[in-house]
Amino acid sequence: MKLTILGCYAATPTKYTNPTAQILEIRNHIFLIDCGEGTQVQLRRSKVKFARIKHIFISHLHGDHFYGLIGLISTFMLLGRSADLHIYGPKGLKELTLLQLKLTKSWTSYQLCFHELESDAPEVLFEDEKVTVTTIPLNHRVYANGFLFKEKEKERKLNINAVLNYEIEKCYYQNIKKGKDITLDSGEVIPNSTLTFDPPKPKSYAFCSDTVYFPKIVSQIKNVTVLYHEATFLDKHENLAEKTKHTTAKQAAMIAKEADAGQLILGHFSTRYDGIDVFKEEAETVFENVVLADDGKIFEFE
């Protein structure tokens, strides 16, 4: 599981910061999460292959989270894309995108598949044999969702030395990997635990931005491997966070602690502060394992 931060700053533009966008690579999928203005250039800088992006998840319709989408859609077209592109986001995104394409006379050469969201309850957006993606309903000034990406349990690992101790035909190996015990011709039952190792624990990633401090999400993200949570403000601006429906670094850490998250990544920083280390310092008073997002930063989770 690998996370590339393309942008992680709040809306007001500066010379060298980018609004929200990130790439999650998980079990051979490349998921784009949010798509603020300039995302396509950030993708180029991070050397992400455009053609590998097949699913885009938009948290909410504030410009710093989706104004780069139409540019990316247009560029896919310029690059001659043919593969379907799935876009998951709040209702309205389809109407807006189609109007943009109509006005620019730029119909796409590929299928645009919109999955518009309106529900206030978690919804499974994507599922295959390896991964599920579910919405995490958030609480912001406009309708907003986070996204929970979960690996499915992998097959058990064959302990080949143990297996070779017995006369087991290879055609049974698949069953062993699936966790089944083996009955030998002699009638002896070999328990699966003798023949296999535990598979690596499935990893999970929760993206939660933008939202006011919203403990309701804790049950859904319990024990998540990595939690990305917005921390637009510091504790001294808690009133402002409440008013604008954002979170402070301390509150983000409280969510991580309650959820027993493995690690907390902070992002969506307001540019009003001198640097971003202050966010980490504040969060660490509540939760131990805190790291800071920053544009261009790559996290690999082993």
Place this chain on the structure above:
Amino acid sequence: MKLTILGCYAATPTKYTNPTAQILEIRNHIFLIDCGEGTQVQLRRSKVKFARIKHIFISHLHGDHFYGLIGLISTFMLLGRSADLHIYGPKGLKELTLLQLKLTKSWTSYQLCFHELESDAPEVLFEDEKVTVTTIPLNHRVYANGFLFKEKEKERKLNINAVLNYEIEKCYYQNIKKGKDITLDSGEVIPNSTLTFDPPKPKSYAFCSDTVYFPKIVSQIKNVTVLYHEATFLDKHENLAEKTKHTTAKQAAMIAKEADAGQLILGHFSTRYDGIDVFKEEAETVFENVVLADDGKIFEFE
């Protein structure tokens, strides 16, 4: 007259190039011409004061010329703007912008004044005592206009030593600056040319992008001080230019020559070539005074 190139490359994004946007400063006005994705960040980098932008001219509705507009409009709001903002561009821009503001629940704190264009004949978009701005109808895949910015004739300059040779009351100075002769009490007529110097010659700037080679514009831009003309391709790709309704560097130079332009600035470069010097070399075979636009470059025209 001062021109700041914010972006001057064609649509396909690269790590370090920006789509079209430029700032023309002329007689205390700051005009923004086109507004490709990332323009607000480029404005920050060029240290342009956002509040001074009151008029935005959009040439045509292709993404690389206007996808940055909504982000800029939103940022003006975040910055607490109160002054009116005038936007001149093809019909459709208003509908699209209003839909974006509606979906993002982001009504502006200032008046957005749309001036939508549909005419195929030149139209005066803006006029005050110092400057006029007129459309230059172009020929592209979608409805497109260039823009002609013209300084008005300035007042004549008082030759104060000459004036003091005569008994002329100060209340007549304004008439002298306006070019009038003076009749002394003695009945003697002093011709204006004795009392004044010629004012500096009014400057003009023509922005022509995007368009196929389109000599029809020559009469309108005759003797322009500075011509910015798109040169997406080189002569060897003339077929491609024709097909996509763009211009080659050579053709842009032919327009400059026919129009007796003072200087030609080339821009809107395709990123398919190794560097941009080749555009200058090609244009110089036809027209002498050629310079290249580049992102962040500033031209001062004395």
